Amino acid sequence: MYVSVKGGEKAINNAHSWLSELRRGDVNIAELNIKQISEQLTLSVDRVMSEGSLYDKDLSALAIKQSRGDLIEAIFLMRAYRTTLPRIGSSKPIETSKMLCLRRISATFKDIPGKQKLGPTFDYTHRLLDFKLLADGEYEKAKIEKYDDKEIPHVLSFLNKEGLIQREIPSGKTSKDITRNPIYFPLTRSERLQSLSRGDEGFLLGLAYSTQRGYARNHAFVGELRTGYVEIQFEIPELGIEINIADVMFTECESVNQFKGSKKIPAQFTRGYGLVFGQLERKAISMALVDRSMRWKEFGEEYLGVAAQDEEFVISHCDNIQATGFLEHIKLPHYVDFQAELDLVRKIREEYKKNEQRT
Amino acid sequence: MQNESRKQWLSSLATADENYLISLWDNLNMKIEYNWLREPEIGSVMVQGKVGATGDNFNVGEVTITRCSLNLDKKIQGHGYVQGRNKYKSKIAALCDALMQTEKKEIIKRNIIDKLVKYKNNKRNEILSKTEATKVDFFTLVRGEDK
Numbered sequence: 117m118y119v120s121v122k123g124g125e126k127a128i129n130n131a132h133s134w135l136s137e138l139r140r141g142d143v144n145i146a147e148l149n150i151k152q153i154s155e156q157l158t159l160s161v162d163r164v165m166s167e168g169s170l171y172d173k174d175l176s177a178l179a180i181k182q183s184r185g186d187l188i189e190a191i192f193l194m195r196a197y198r199t200t201l202p203r204i205g206s207s208k209p210i211e212t213s214k215m216l217c218l219r220r221i222s223a224t225f226k227d228i229p230g231k232q233k234l235g236p237t238f239d240y241t242h243r244l245l246d247f248k249l250l251a252d253g254e255y256e257k258a259k260i261e262k263y264d265d266k267e268i269p270h271v272l273s274f275l276n277k278e279g280l281i282q283r284e285i286p287s288g289k290t291s292k293d294i295t296r297n298p299i300y301f302p303l304t305r306s307e308r309l310q311s312l313s314r315g316d317e318g319f320l321l322g323l324a325y326s327t328q329r330g331y332a333r334n335h336a337f338v339g340e341l342r343t344g345y346v347e348i349q350f351e352i353p354e355l356g357i358e359i360n361i362a363d364v365m366f367t368e369c370e371s372v373n374q375f376k377g378s379k380k381i382p383a384q385f386t387r388g389y390g391l392v393f394g395q396l397e398r399k400a401i402s403m404a405l406v407d408r409s410m411r412w413k414e415f416g417e418e419y420l421g422v423a424a425q426d427e428e429f430v431i432s433h434c435d436n437i438q439a440t441g442f443l444e445h446i447k448l449p450h451y452v453d454f455q456a457e458l459d460l461v462r463k464i465r466e467e468y469k470k471n472e473q474r475t
Numbered sequence: 476m477q478n479e480s481r482k483q484w485l486s487s488l489a490t491a492d493e494n495y496l497i498s499l500w501d502n503l504n505m506k507i508e509y510n511w512l513r514e515p516e517i518g519s520v521m522v523q524g525k526v527g528a529t530g531d532n533f534n535v536g537e538v539t540i541t542r543c544s545l546n547l548d549k550k551i552q553g554h555g556y557v558q559g560r561n562k563y564k565s566k567i568a569a570l571c572d573a574l575m576q577t578e579k580k581e582i583i584k585r586n587i588i589d590k591l592v593k594y595k596n597n598k599r600n601e602i603l604s605k606t607e608a609t610k611v612d613f614f615t616l617v618r619g620e621d622k
Contacts, residue, residue: 165536166536169536169537170519170536170537170538170539171522171536171537171538171539172538172539172559172560174559174560175539175560198519198537201517201518201519201537201539202516202518202519203518203519203520203521203537204518204519204520204540204542204556205520205521206520206521206523206534207520207521207522207523207538208523209523209524209525209532210522210523210524210525210535212524212525212528213528216599216602216603217606218602218605218606219606219609220606226613227613231610231611232610232611233606233607233609233610233611234609234610234611235606235609236609258605258608259605259608260601260604260605260607260608261604261607261608261610262604262607263603263604263606263607265603270528283529284525284526284527284528284529284530284531285529285530286525286529286530286531286532287530287531288531289531290532291523291531291532291533291534293521293534294534295534304531305526305530305531305533306526306531306532306533306534307533309524309526309533310533310534310535313524313533313535313536314536344602345602347490348520348522348538350520350540350556352485352554352556354544354552354554355481355554357478357481357482357485358482359482359485359486359489359556360486360489360490361486361489361490361520361538361540361556361557361558362489362490362520362522362538362540362558363490363558364522364538366535368528370527370528387527389526389527389528391524391535392535393535393536
């Protein structure tokens with residue numbers, strides 16, 4: 117018989133005090149401030165905004181500090197805060213073709229209008245630890261050059277003109293917000309993309325990699341990858357005037373995949389799409405690959421029974437807050453559940469013993 | 476036309492660097508009488524993307540927004556919709572929006588709006604010129620056997 121008990125308040129309070137002390141670390145070392153995190157750990161900040169599904173650098177930096185750098189814990193804090201915010205409305209759909217690009221590359225065409233611009237990238241670095249950073253203050257200044265301030269068109273729009281690639285045409289349907297409505301499978305592509313955009317980078321990377329290794333016949337090229345600021349347009353309800361209410365950094369990836377064609381459609385290229393807050397190109401590329409592999413039905417491709425093709429599997433498991441919530445709850449007291457299991461096992465063993473004595 | 480220019484100044488105020496806007500406003504040292512229509516509140520706007528950059532809309536995630544509304548007198552209202560969670564920034568934006576509709580328009584335009592535009596343009600130019608410096612110039616090498 118298990119009798120419910122109370123207790124643990126003191127232990128919990130003291131545990132949290134120790135957590136607080138450890139978060140501060142050695143007091144002889146200067147304390148991190150939020151601006152240092154948002155200025156110098158920008159890619160962590162971006163990840164927490166993307167998976168926390170809320171674009172606010174200071175809050176993201178605060179969450180990282182509070183969570184001692186545990187990014188999933190930080191994402192949890194962002195999500196929790198997000199739910200407390202009144203929703204003022206929805207923006208107009210963004211125009212990524214008007215992005216103020218820091219980076220814009222294509223792996224499919226060398227010479228493109230607007231050119232290949234590498235931007236601040238880790239690509240082509242030697243991945244050797246830089247011991248100069250152990251010392252203080254040394255850094256290189258960015259170089260500058262004269263430029264034309266022209267809009268940079270999407271690379272895939274050139275293939276569009278020849279009809280060589282499947283087009284993305286609006287169906288006119290409004291997108292359901294998966295944070296406000298329960299989801300039912302099968303999902304629309306809009307709902308899938310919303311889930312993927314806030315999904316876990318590691319999970320999406322693993323799935324995308326699985327498609328490259330052959331778990332879904334899906335050889336992808338990066339048609340275009342761009343990172344930069346996009347103006348968010350929003351109509352002020354009191355005035356009916358649309359204003360640029362915010363400037364937000366995005367990374368967008370358009371993948372190009374082969375398609376053999378079907379009875380209805382001649383052979384052409386197809387697309388996968390990735391769009392995420394911040395400079396998170398590994399995630400944007402992963403998102404595009406996984407988006408494409410889930411489109412098999414649309415193109416009449418074969419279902420190979422692999423994870424990356426299974427929308428229900430991907431979408432139900434890509435959210436790291438849902439996942440960690442369920443996973444981590446099993447470390448909390450389950451004394452009653454376990455007591456029941458224990459009783460059951462004892463009973464079965466007794467019956468087994470009785471049966472053994474009889475024979 | 477009024478709407479077009481109001482759209483411009485509201486956009487400049489909304490996306491202004493908050494510390495810069497606050498310093499510009501505080502330097503003016505204006506004492507303005509106003510009544511709240513809506514005190515500053517922090518909320519969010521859902522950002523919509525397009526599938527494949529041109530297709531259906533989809534929700535990408537939210538961005539924090541602070542808004543407030545006030546009136547100077549019964550006729551003139553100001554609205555402060557700004558990016559971020561700074562209530563003072565939102566109030567300054569609403570006051571500027573209201574003052575831009577009065578005879579103080581020139582002072583606000585010259586000392587705040589024009590400077591915000593310039594600040595943002597400088598930032599834009601800085602990014603464009605740094606990006607340009609990372610432009611790839613391809614060249615081909617003539618191989619021996621092709622000669």
